[in-house]
Amino acid sequence: MWQPAFHRTRRRTPYDEAMRIAVLDDYQNVARTLADWGSLPAETVFFSGFLGHGDDAVCQALQDFDVVVAMRERTPFTAERLQALPKLKLLVTTGMRNAAIDLDAARDQGITVCGTSGSLAATAEHTWALILAAARRLDVELLSASRPRAIDQPWQQTLGTGLAGHTLGVYGLGKVGAQVAGIGRAFGMEVIAHSQNLSAARAAEAGVELVAKEELFARSDVLSIHLKLSERTTAVVGAQELGAMRSGSILVNTSRSAIIDEDALVAALGSGAPSLAALDVFDVEPLPANHHLLQTPGVIATPHLGYVTEEQFSIFYTDAVRDIAAWVAGTPLNVLS
Known part of the structure; x- marks a missing residue:
């Protein structure tokens, strides 16, 4: 009976602890310069290297993070992976659609998933x-x-x-x-x-x-x-x-x-x-x-460059910061799950 109560706490209680944010797959080391991460009441860590395809490496790296910002579908979040990240409360994906995130599992585990706008x-x-x-x-x-x-x-x-x-x-x-x-x-x-x-x-x-x-x-x-x-x-x-x-x-x-x-x-x-x-x-x-x-x-x-432009990434990361700030305030934006 403890698990459902834990879900309710993660989804509905305003976040008032020291928060840690992981920004994933920042291959070009540009994320920190394209948005005002310092405006958030949190420690933000940028991962420039790909964490790998195995669950063990990804989950070990993300164990202590409350918020994860995913760059498109580079790092999948399956039901099993989400279950192995008990601290995760908010998952932000760049774009408003991400087939690599199990939205049903995120909903069941009390994880809010938000998206961002972008340029076609x-x-x-x-x-x-x-x-x-x-x-x-x-x-x-x-x-x-x-x-x-x-x-x-x-x-x-x-x-x-x-x-x-x-x-x-x-x-x-x-x-x-x-x-x-x-x-x-x-x-x-x-x-x-x-x-x-x-x-x-x-x-x-x-x-x-x-x-x-x-x-x-x-x-x-x-x-x-x-x-x-x-x-x-x-x-x-x-x-x-x-x-x-x-x-x-x-x-x-x-x-x-x-x-x-x-x-x-x-x-x-x-x-x-x-x-x-x-x-x-x-x-x-x-x-x-x-x-x-x-x-x-x-x-x-080419190495999946279709969405990789400075203009596009500026939109992605600016909206991600806005999503996190809105979620902290209890009024999440662009909610996918």
Whole structure:
């Protein structure tokens, strides 16, 4: 009977003890400079290194913290992990959605979960960075220009692909997908789109052509994925879809890795259709240095940079401080659980 009473105390009693805040996965060591952490009545500790995938290391590091600020989905908080953190009272995630937090378990354990606002432009911009990098093979040419080479070794290594007049496919025409589509039109591309609930009227409003899923994969010279991960969309891009893509086409994923069947993608790249996969998201992050995707010809990889901009992080951390201050005052903001 002690456990329910403990839950009520954590959720409903104003916090009046010395408080400790952990800010996780601050890879670039910028969190302390992007928000006024000193305004909070607490000791704030910034973790720049990834704590690891195992529960033991994460829980040991966070045992003495009352508040944790998580950067997106870098460190998951499962039911088991939350249960092993009895002092945790507030969990703030950057963004208003985080599939790596078990919200039901947090609610059951009396942990308040809050989110922050953010900017959708960062992901759309990085999507286009990947499209352009793939089309012009910057993964190869940047190294060619910067590394010493023999006098008889060509300075230029590849022949790029133009985008104007080619077809951009957008799988998922939500807010980010619509931004990507608009930029594609500005490049002079024909833009087509598909998603399960996309209507012809919504497509026309975005200036794109609504097509069937099969046609999306068959017609696209560049196909960019912008779906939310769910049971319905897990592995929704598999061998059949990839097999319909054109030789020389480019697949881009800045959404979630589980949307694509990884084994099917490796096999498809081996067949030359698509010829390139520009990926910013992976099943395991940080991506191990010996991961088989990094050994697969045709893969252009970035380390989940879609949301990593100074402007975005300023919003994340400023809102996180505001969330914590509001929670301390007994009036929590942006509550997810």
